[in-house]
Amino acid sequence: DLIIGCFTNYGWSTVQYWANSVDTCGFNGDRALVFYNADAHTIDRLESLRFDTYGFDPATIIEGFAYPFPFEVMAHRLYVYFDYLTKLPNMAQDGQSRSD
Numbered sequence: 001d002l003i004i005g006c007f008t009n010y011g012w013s014t015v016q017y018w019a020n021s022v023d024t025c026g027f028n029g030d031r032a033l034v035f036y037n038a039d040a041h042t043i044d045r046l047e048s049l050r051f052d053t054y055g056f057d058p059a060t061i062i063e064g065f066a067y068p069f070p071f072e073v074m075a076h077r078l079y080v081y082f083d084y085l086t087k088l089p090n091m092a093q094d095g096q097s098r099s100d
Contacts, residue, residue, distance in 0.1 A: 001029025004084070006077040008036040008058075012045050023049050034080045056080045 003022055007015060015033075022031060032052040035043075043053050061076050 001027075002032060003027060003029065004032040004034070004081060006034045006080060007038070009038075010035075010042070011039055012042040015042055015046065019046055019049050019051065032084060034077065034084055054080075054084045056083070 005018060015038075019033075030052065031050055032054060033046055034054045034056055036056055036058055038053075038055070046053055058076065061079055
């Protein structure tokens with residue numbers, strides 16, 4: 001199981017509510033947050049709550065499109081999710097567990 005989120009330009013004072021709710025609800029699966037422009041304190045706090053953090057660069061994403069499309073994190077997050085997921089270890093053929 002994986003829960004994944006995305007944010008840009010947020011600090012711990014904003015992200016903490018979402019991150020702590022994942023922790024408080026008892027979710028025991030994998031946790032990930034992809035982000036752009038977050039400070040070290042925020043990343044450290046997320047990692048202490050067992051979140052895998054994955055930074056991205058909007059300029060790189062925009063270059064990949066064949067048409068003009070201004071960066072909007074809500075639109076481009078799906079591309080970043082795909083990029084993150086393709087870098088995870090392979091899933092077992094039955095889809096039940098990750099090989100580490």
